[in-house]
Amino acid sequence: GKFYVPADIIEEGDGTVGTDILDGIKGQGTKADPYLIENAYDFVEFTNNLNSGETYEGKYIKQSSNIDLKGKTLYVGAKSTALFKGTFDGGHYTILNANINGKGLFANTEEATIKNVGLYNANTNLINEATNTNIENCFVRLGNGNLVNKYISNNGSHYIKNSFVD
Numbered sequence: 001g002k003f004y005v006p007a008d009i010i011e012e013g014d015g016t017v018g019t020d021i022l023d024g025i026k027g028q029g030t031k032a033d034p035y036l037i038e039n040a041y042d043f044v045e046f047t048n049n050l051n052s053g054e055t056y057e058g059k060y061i062k063q064s065s066n067i068d069l070k071g072k073t074l075y076v077g078a079k080s081t082a083l084f085k086g087t088f089d090g091g092h093y094t095i096l097n098a099n100i101n102g103k104g105l106f107a108n109t110e111e112a113t114i115k116n117v118g119l120y121n122a123n124t125n126l127i128n129e130a131t132n133t134n135i136e137n138c139f140v141r142l143g144n145g146n147l148v149n150k151y152i153s154n155n156g157s158h159y160i161k162n163s164f165v166d
Contacts, residue, residue: 027062034060034089040067043095056086063090063117070097083110090117090138097121104128104149114138125149138163 025042027035035056037043046061084106095118098105104125106114115136119126122143127133131152136159140147146165 029056029059029061029086031060031087034062034087037061037063037067038065040069043067043069050084055083057111059086061086061088063088063093063095066094066096068096069099083108084112085110087113087115088117089115092116092118092137094118094120095122098145099123106130109133119143119145132158134158135160135163137161139166140164141166 025035025037025045027033029035035046037046050056088106093116095105098119099122104127105119105122106112106127108129108131109127110131110133112130113134113136114127114130115134115138117126117138119138119140120142122140122145124143125146125148126138126140127135127148129150129152130148132154133151135147138147147160147163151160
């Protein structure tokens with residue numbers, strides 16, 4: 001699939017996030033009705049939930065628009081014990097301006113699927129440490145990031161395909 005980054009999305013945004021206006025992520029987390037990440041506020045809530053112990057194991061999350069993280073220092077799995085174990089579908093949208101030194105947008109994944117995610121102007125990896133994780137149709141473009149810092153496949157059945165760094 002093709003990713004798109006409209007010019008007005010790249011240029012807008014003041015980088016502020018107010019957690020007091022979060023009103024819950026839409027969806028049920030199923031394949032038919034995934035949790036929807038519609039904006040930076042939803043991404044903040046998703047991140048906070050994971051960092052509070054929610055692994056999203058067996059759950060489906062879908063990004064439904066471009067998300068600009070300019071000025072934000074949030075990432076999925078900020079704690080070293082936090083693991084993402086679900087399926088994250090970026091919907092062929094892009095996460096812009098992720099700047100997380102020494103971490104990944106997803107710090108740790110295990111038995112997860114990350115697909116259709118684009119990082120643009122990112123100074124971070126898509127995933128810091130991926131264990132038995134499938135990565136498909138993802139890219140990191142412009143910046144100092146990579147797809148994965150450390151990749152572990154214990155049984156050889158997991159993969160990285162149709163993904164690139166540019």
